[in-house]
Amino acid sequence: MTRPLSLVRLQPEPTALVGWAVPRGYLNGVSDLGYALHAALKAALGEMAPQPFMVRERDRTIELLGYVAHPAEAVQEAAAVAAALGAVPPSVLNLARIEARTMPANWTAGRRWSFETRIRPVVRSRPAGRASRGQELDAALWQRLGAGPAEDLPEREAVYRQWLGERLAAKRAARLIAAEVLAMRSSTVLRRPIEGEKRAVRRIPGPDVTIRGELTVEDPAAFADLLAGGIGRHRAFGFGCLLLAPPGVW
Numbered sequence: 001m002t003r004p005l006s007l008v009r010l011q012p013e014p015t016a017l018v019g020w021a022v023p024r025g026y027l028n029g030v031s032d033l034g035y036a037l038h039a040a041l042k043a044a045l046g047e048m049a050p051q052p053f054m055v056r057e058r059d060r061t062i063e064l065l066g067y068v069a070h071p072a073e074a075v076q077e078a079a080a081v082a083a084a085l086g087a088v089p090p091s092v093l094n095l096a097r098i099e100a101r102t103m104p105a106n107w108t109a110g111r112r113w114s115f116e117t118r119i120r121p122v123v124r125s126r127p128a129g130r131a132s133r134g135q136e137l138d139a140a141l142w143q144r145l146g147a148g149p150a151e152d153l154p155e156r157e158a159v160y161r162q163w164l165g166e167r168l169a170a171k172r173a174a175r176l177i178a179a180e181v182l183a184m185r186s187s188t189v190l191r192r193p194i195e196g197e198k199r200a201v202r203r204i205p206g207p208d209v210t211i212r213g214e215l216t217v218e219d220p221a222a223f224a225d226l227l228a229g230g231i232g233r234h235r236a237f238g239f240g241c242l243l244l245a246p247p248g249v250w
Contacts, residue, residue, distance in 0.1 A: 005228050006072040008050045009099040010064040012037065016091040025201065028190060032208075034238035035190045037064065044088040044095060048078040052230030052241035054118050066241055069228055072100035103227070107220040112177065114245040116212045120189075120233045121163040136233065138207045139163045157181045160209050167231050168215060173222035179213035189234055212250050 014033070021027035021036035033055060041049035050066025057063075068075050076098060082088070083095040090096065122136040140159040165176035187208035190201065217223045230240030 003069045003228070004071045004105070005103040005224065006068045006070060006075050006100045007103055008053075008064075008066050008068050008075055010050075011094050011097060012040070012062055012064055013091045013094060014060075014062055016089060017093075020089060020092050026190070028203075032187050032189060032238065033062070034234070038237050040088050040092055044082040044093055045075075045078055048075055052235040053238060054116075054241040054243060055238055065243055067103070067228055067230075068100070072102045075100040107217050107223050109217055109220055111217045112214060112247050113217070114212070114214050114247050114250045116182075116210070116243045116245075116250060117164070117231060117241060118208070118210045118239055119160070119164060119231055120239045121160045121207050121209055122233055136204065136206055140207070157184065160184070160207070160211065164211060164231070168226070169218075171222040171225070172219040173226040174215045174217055177214040177216055179211050181209060182212050183210040184208075189237060214247060 017033065017036055017040065018027060020040065021033075024039070026039040027033065027036040037053070037055065038049075038051075041051075041053075048068055048070060050064065050068050053064055053066025055062050055064050070078075079095040079098040079100075083090060088095075120136075121139040123139050123142045125135050125137050125142075140156040143159050160181060161176070161179045164179060168174040168176050185208050186205055188203050188205045190203055227242055227244075229235070231242060232240045234240070
């Protein structure tokens, strides 16, 4: 049986978040807010923390939208308890103002939806003869490395659209109909070692792409799993969340 899935909306306070995250090593001058938000959400909500999630900047405020594999009522109750316990200062996440809505339990094959997502379109290079997981490489750069003459080089935006389409099509979850790149930049994400490990904090640069478009649901169960699990790498840190709207809304 498919677990209930809820869409959660929060309005973290950027200044308070930075003040909480920097002394704890969850944020530095070159990284985005993804790790800081992940750490704050986990500290406050535990398994009820939204993952995947997406952050939208609106003027001087930020809005966090994400999925939790629990009913909306359970998420709101957990947020109320977390706000009372105060593991994270109230102003950091504004848990008292959390909104949660239960998503459909069943999706209809062939139904068309508008979507928006922020992705990290990377592939892993695996050194020959080594067991290492390799490095993350920009998918566009990876294609260019294997391309022929300069005139045959793939357009960067086209590579990112293809990358997204392939992942939507995995397990026949959905088919990409149209996609427009809204924003494209390079950003650095911060990753701390697991507690007890001796590795240093890692700063990982890579592509940071926001895409809006339309898709069609193919396999309803696979599509539900896609929403709950997210797309691509760094899904716990602000990437890979697939937000939906009726066709034509976006």
